[in-house]
Amino acid sequence: MNQNNQERFAQGGQQGQQGQQINIKANDEKLRGEYSNTMQILHNKEEFVLDFLSVFPPTGTLNSRVIVSPGHFKRMFGAMKENLKKYEEQFGKIEEVSVPENTVGFQDRK
Numbered sequence: 226m227n228q229n230n231q232e233r234f235a236q237g238g239q240q241g242q243q244g245q246q247i248n249i250k251a252n253d254e255k256l257r258g259e260y261s262n263t264m265q266i267l268h269n270k271e272e273f274v275l276d277f278l279s280v281f282p283p284t285g286t287l288n289s290r291v292i293v294s295p296g297h298f299k300r301m302f303g304a305m306k307e308n309l310k311k312y313e314e315q316f317g318k319i320e321e322v323s324v325p326e327n328t329v330g331f332q333d334r335k
Contacts, residue, residue: 259288259289260279261278262278263285264276265278268295271294271295272292272295273294273298274290274292275291275292275293276290277291
C-alpha cells in the first residue's frame with residue numbers, strides 16, 4: 226500500500242471502545258473496489274447477507290458477499306439514508322428506474 230493510502234486510513238480511522246485510534250489497513254487492490262450493478266439481500270434471525278453482483282445477461286458474477294449482524298445492518302441502513310439525503314441536497318434528486326422483471330440469483334448447477 227502506498228504512503229498516501231496509509232495516511233488516508235490513519236486519519237480516517239475509527240475510535241475504539243476505549244477511545245483509542247484504530248488504524249484500518251487496506252491494500253491497493255481493496256481500495257480500487259469492485260463495480261456492482263445488482264445487490265441481493267438475504268437474512269435470518271442472526272445475520273444479514275449482502276451479495277454484490279455484476280450482471281450482464283446472460284451471466285453474472287458474485288463480486289463480494291458481506292455478512293453483518295442485524296444491529297450493524299440497521300446502522301448501515303441509517304448511514305446510507307443520511308448519505309443519500311446529503312447527496313440529493315448537493316446534486317439533485319435521483320430518478321428511480323424500474324426494477325428489472327427478470328429474476329437474479331444463484332441457481333443449482335446440474
